[in-house]
Amino acid sequence: MNSQDAYTRLSTTIAASAIITRLRGVAHTARAAQVPIRAIAAHCRKMMAESTVRSPALAAVDRRLSVAPMMQRTDSHFRRFMRLLTRHTLLYTEMIPLGAILEGPRERSLRFDPREQPVALQVGGADPSGLAEAAGYSEAYGYREINLNCGCPSHSVQHGGFGIVLMRTPAHTAECVRAMVENTSLPVTVKARIGLDAQRSDAFLDDFVGAVAEAGCKTFIIHARSAWLKGLSPKQNRSVPPLDYARVHRLARKRPDLDIIINGGIRSLAEANQFLAQGLGGAMIGRAAWEHPWQFTEADQRVFGVDSSLPPTREGALRAHAPYVDRVLADGEPFHRVARPLVGLYRDQPKARRWRRALAETRTLDDALGHMTAA
């Protein structure tokens, strides 16, 4: 980085953190005084407009290929590494519950390195005013999109009244989305499923999408499975209910005004490209990105048609990643947490087992690489 870049980055960071502090102050004072959301939104927007930080909303989001939000997976460690493999694939955060954003150590939940961009924030919640506040923060922290989780079937999420249960109450979900849209210029998107329990008809999905689209959501990521809330664990709900891609295609045909992204069971870029060729707005890959990240080195070229300069070998990518790993280890992060996203790197390669052992038996990336190059 030259001194001009360093200066620009520093001044942008200082300006951004000043805005965040001011936004925080405005939001808290306004909530305490029960000021209506619209008034908070207008004020925050004015502050952002007057700031010297260029709004990330100005950058268009390309969703032709994305990596799905995954709890305990798509954290900063994963995203930093994925950025060495693909510059253009949109990366989602894990679902961040609203409570963590509004009451927790927000900096820890939301801060991320701009080198991970483009990044979309996924939130879990069902309180319109809280979600509006979160939408304001997502913009201030530099995310490119804020996504509302309407597909998670976990018991704690159901208990909190958000995730998949939001599909049962389209009017309320629309209210949540409207509140978010009014408080940010970022795209507000929704990730949902094709149905839940007995509510698996096209009409059910159409009504949900219709109501939420009316509130200002133009992009829907649809996991092509229903959730069966009685009798299946969250993990089983990702594999037992059958995939039904035709439902997603029908929705896309009925709503050409919307960007419909398909998710569920997509294992390769070839499959993702097939969905794009069939007219869908994008393909989102979850588990296959975690299990086989190296395949994303072809994503920029094959999906986005762009030649990015990327490390040509796995070892090259790991060497490029090493300074980041050293830094977070020095900050006290345990090696196994930084190493987890790297476990699948040699999948289907002769060295796969050796690599997994190297990661399990060493405590630095350099040592793990040493195992790989040793005779």
Ligand SMILES: Cc1cc2nc3c(=O)[nH]c(=O)nc-3n(C[C@H](O)[C@H](O)[C@H](O)COP(=O)(O)O)c2cc1C
């Ligand atoms: C470990 C794990 C954690 C997940 N966490 C989330 C989450 O935080 N938010 C969400 O919307 N979906 C979550 N999902 C679901 C994925 O985003 C995706 O919809 C699902 O895995 C289907 O896509 P796939 O077949 O490509 O994996 C999670 C999935 C897995 C495997």
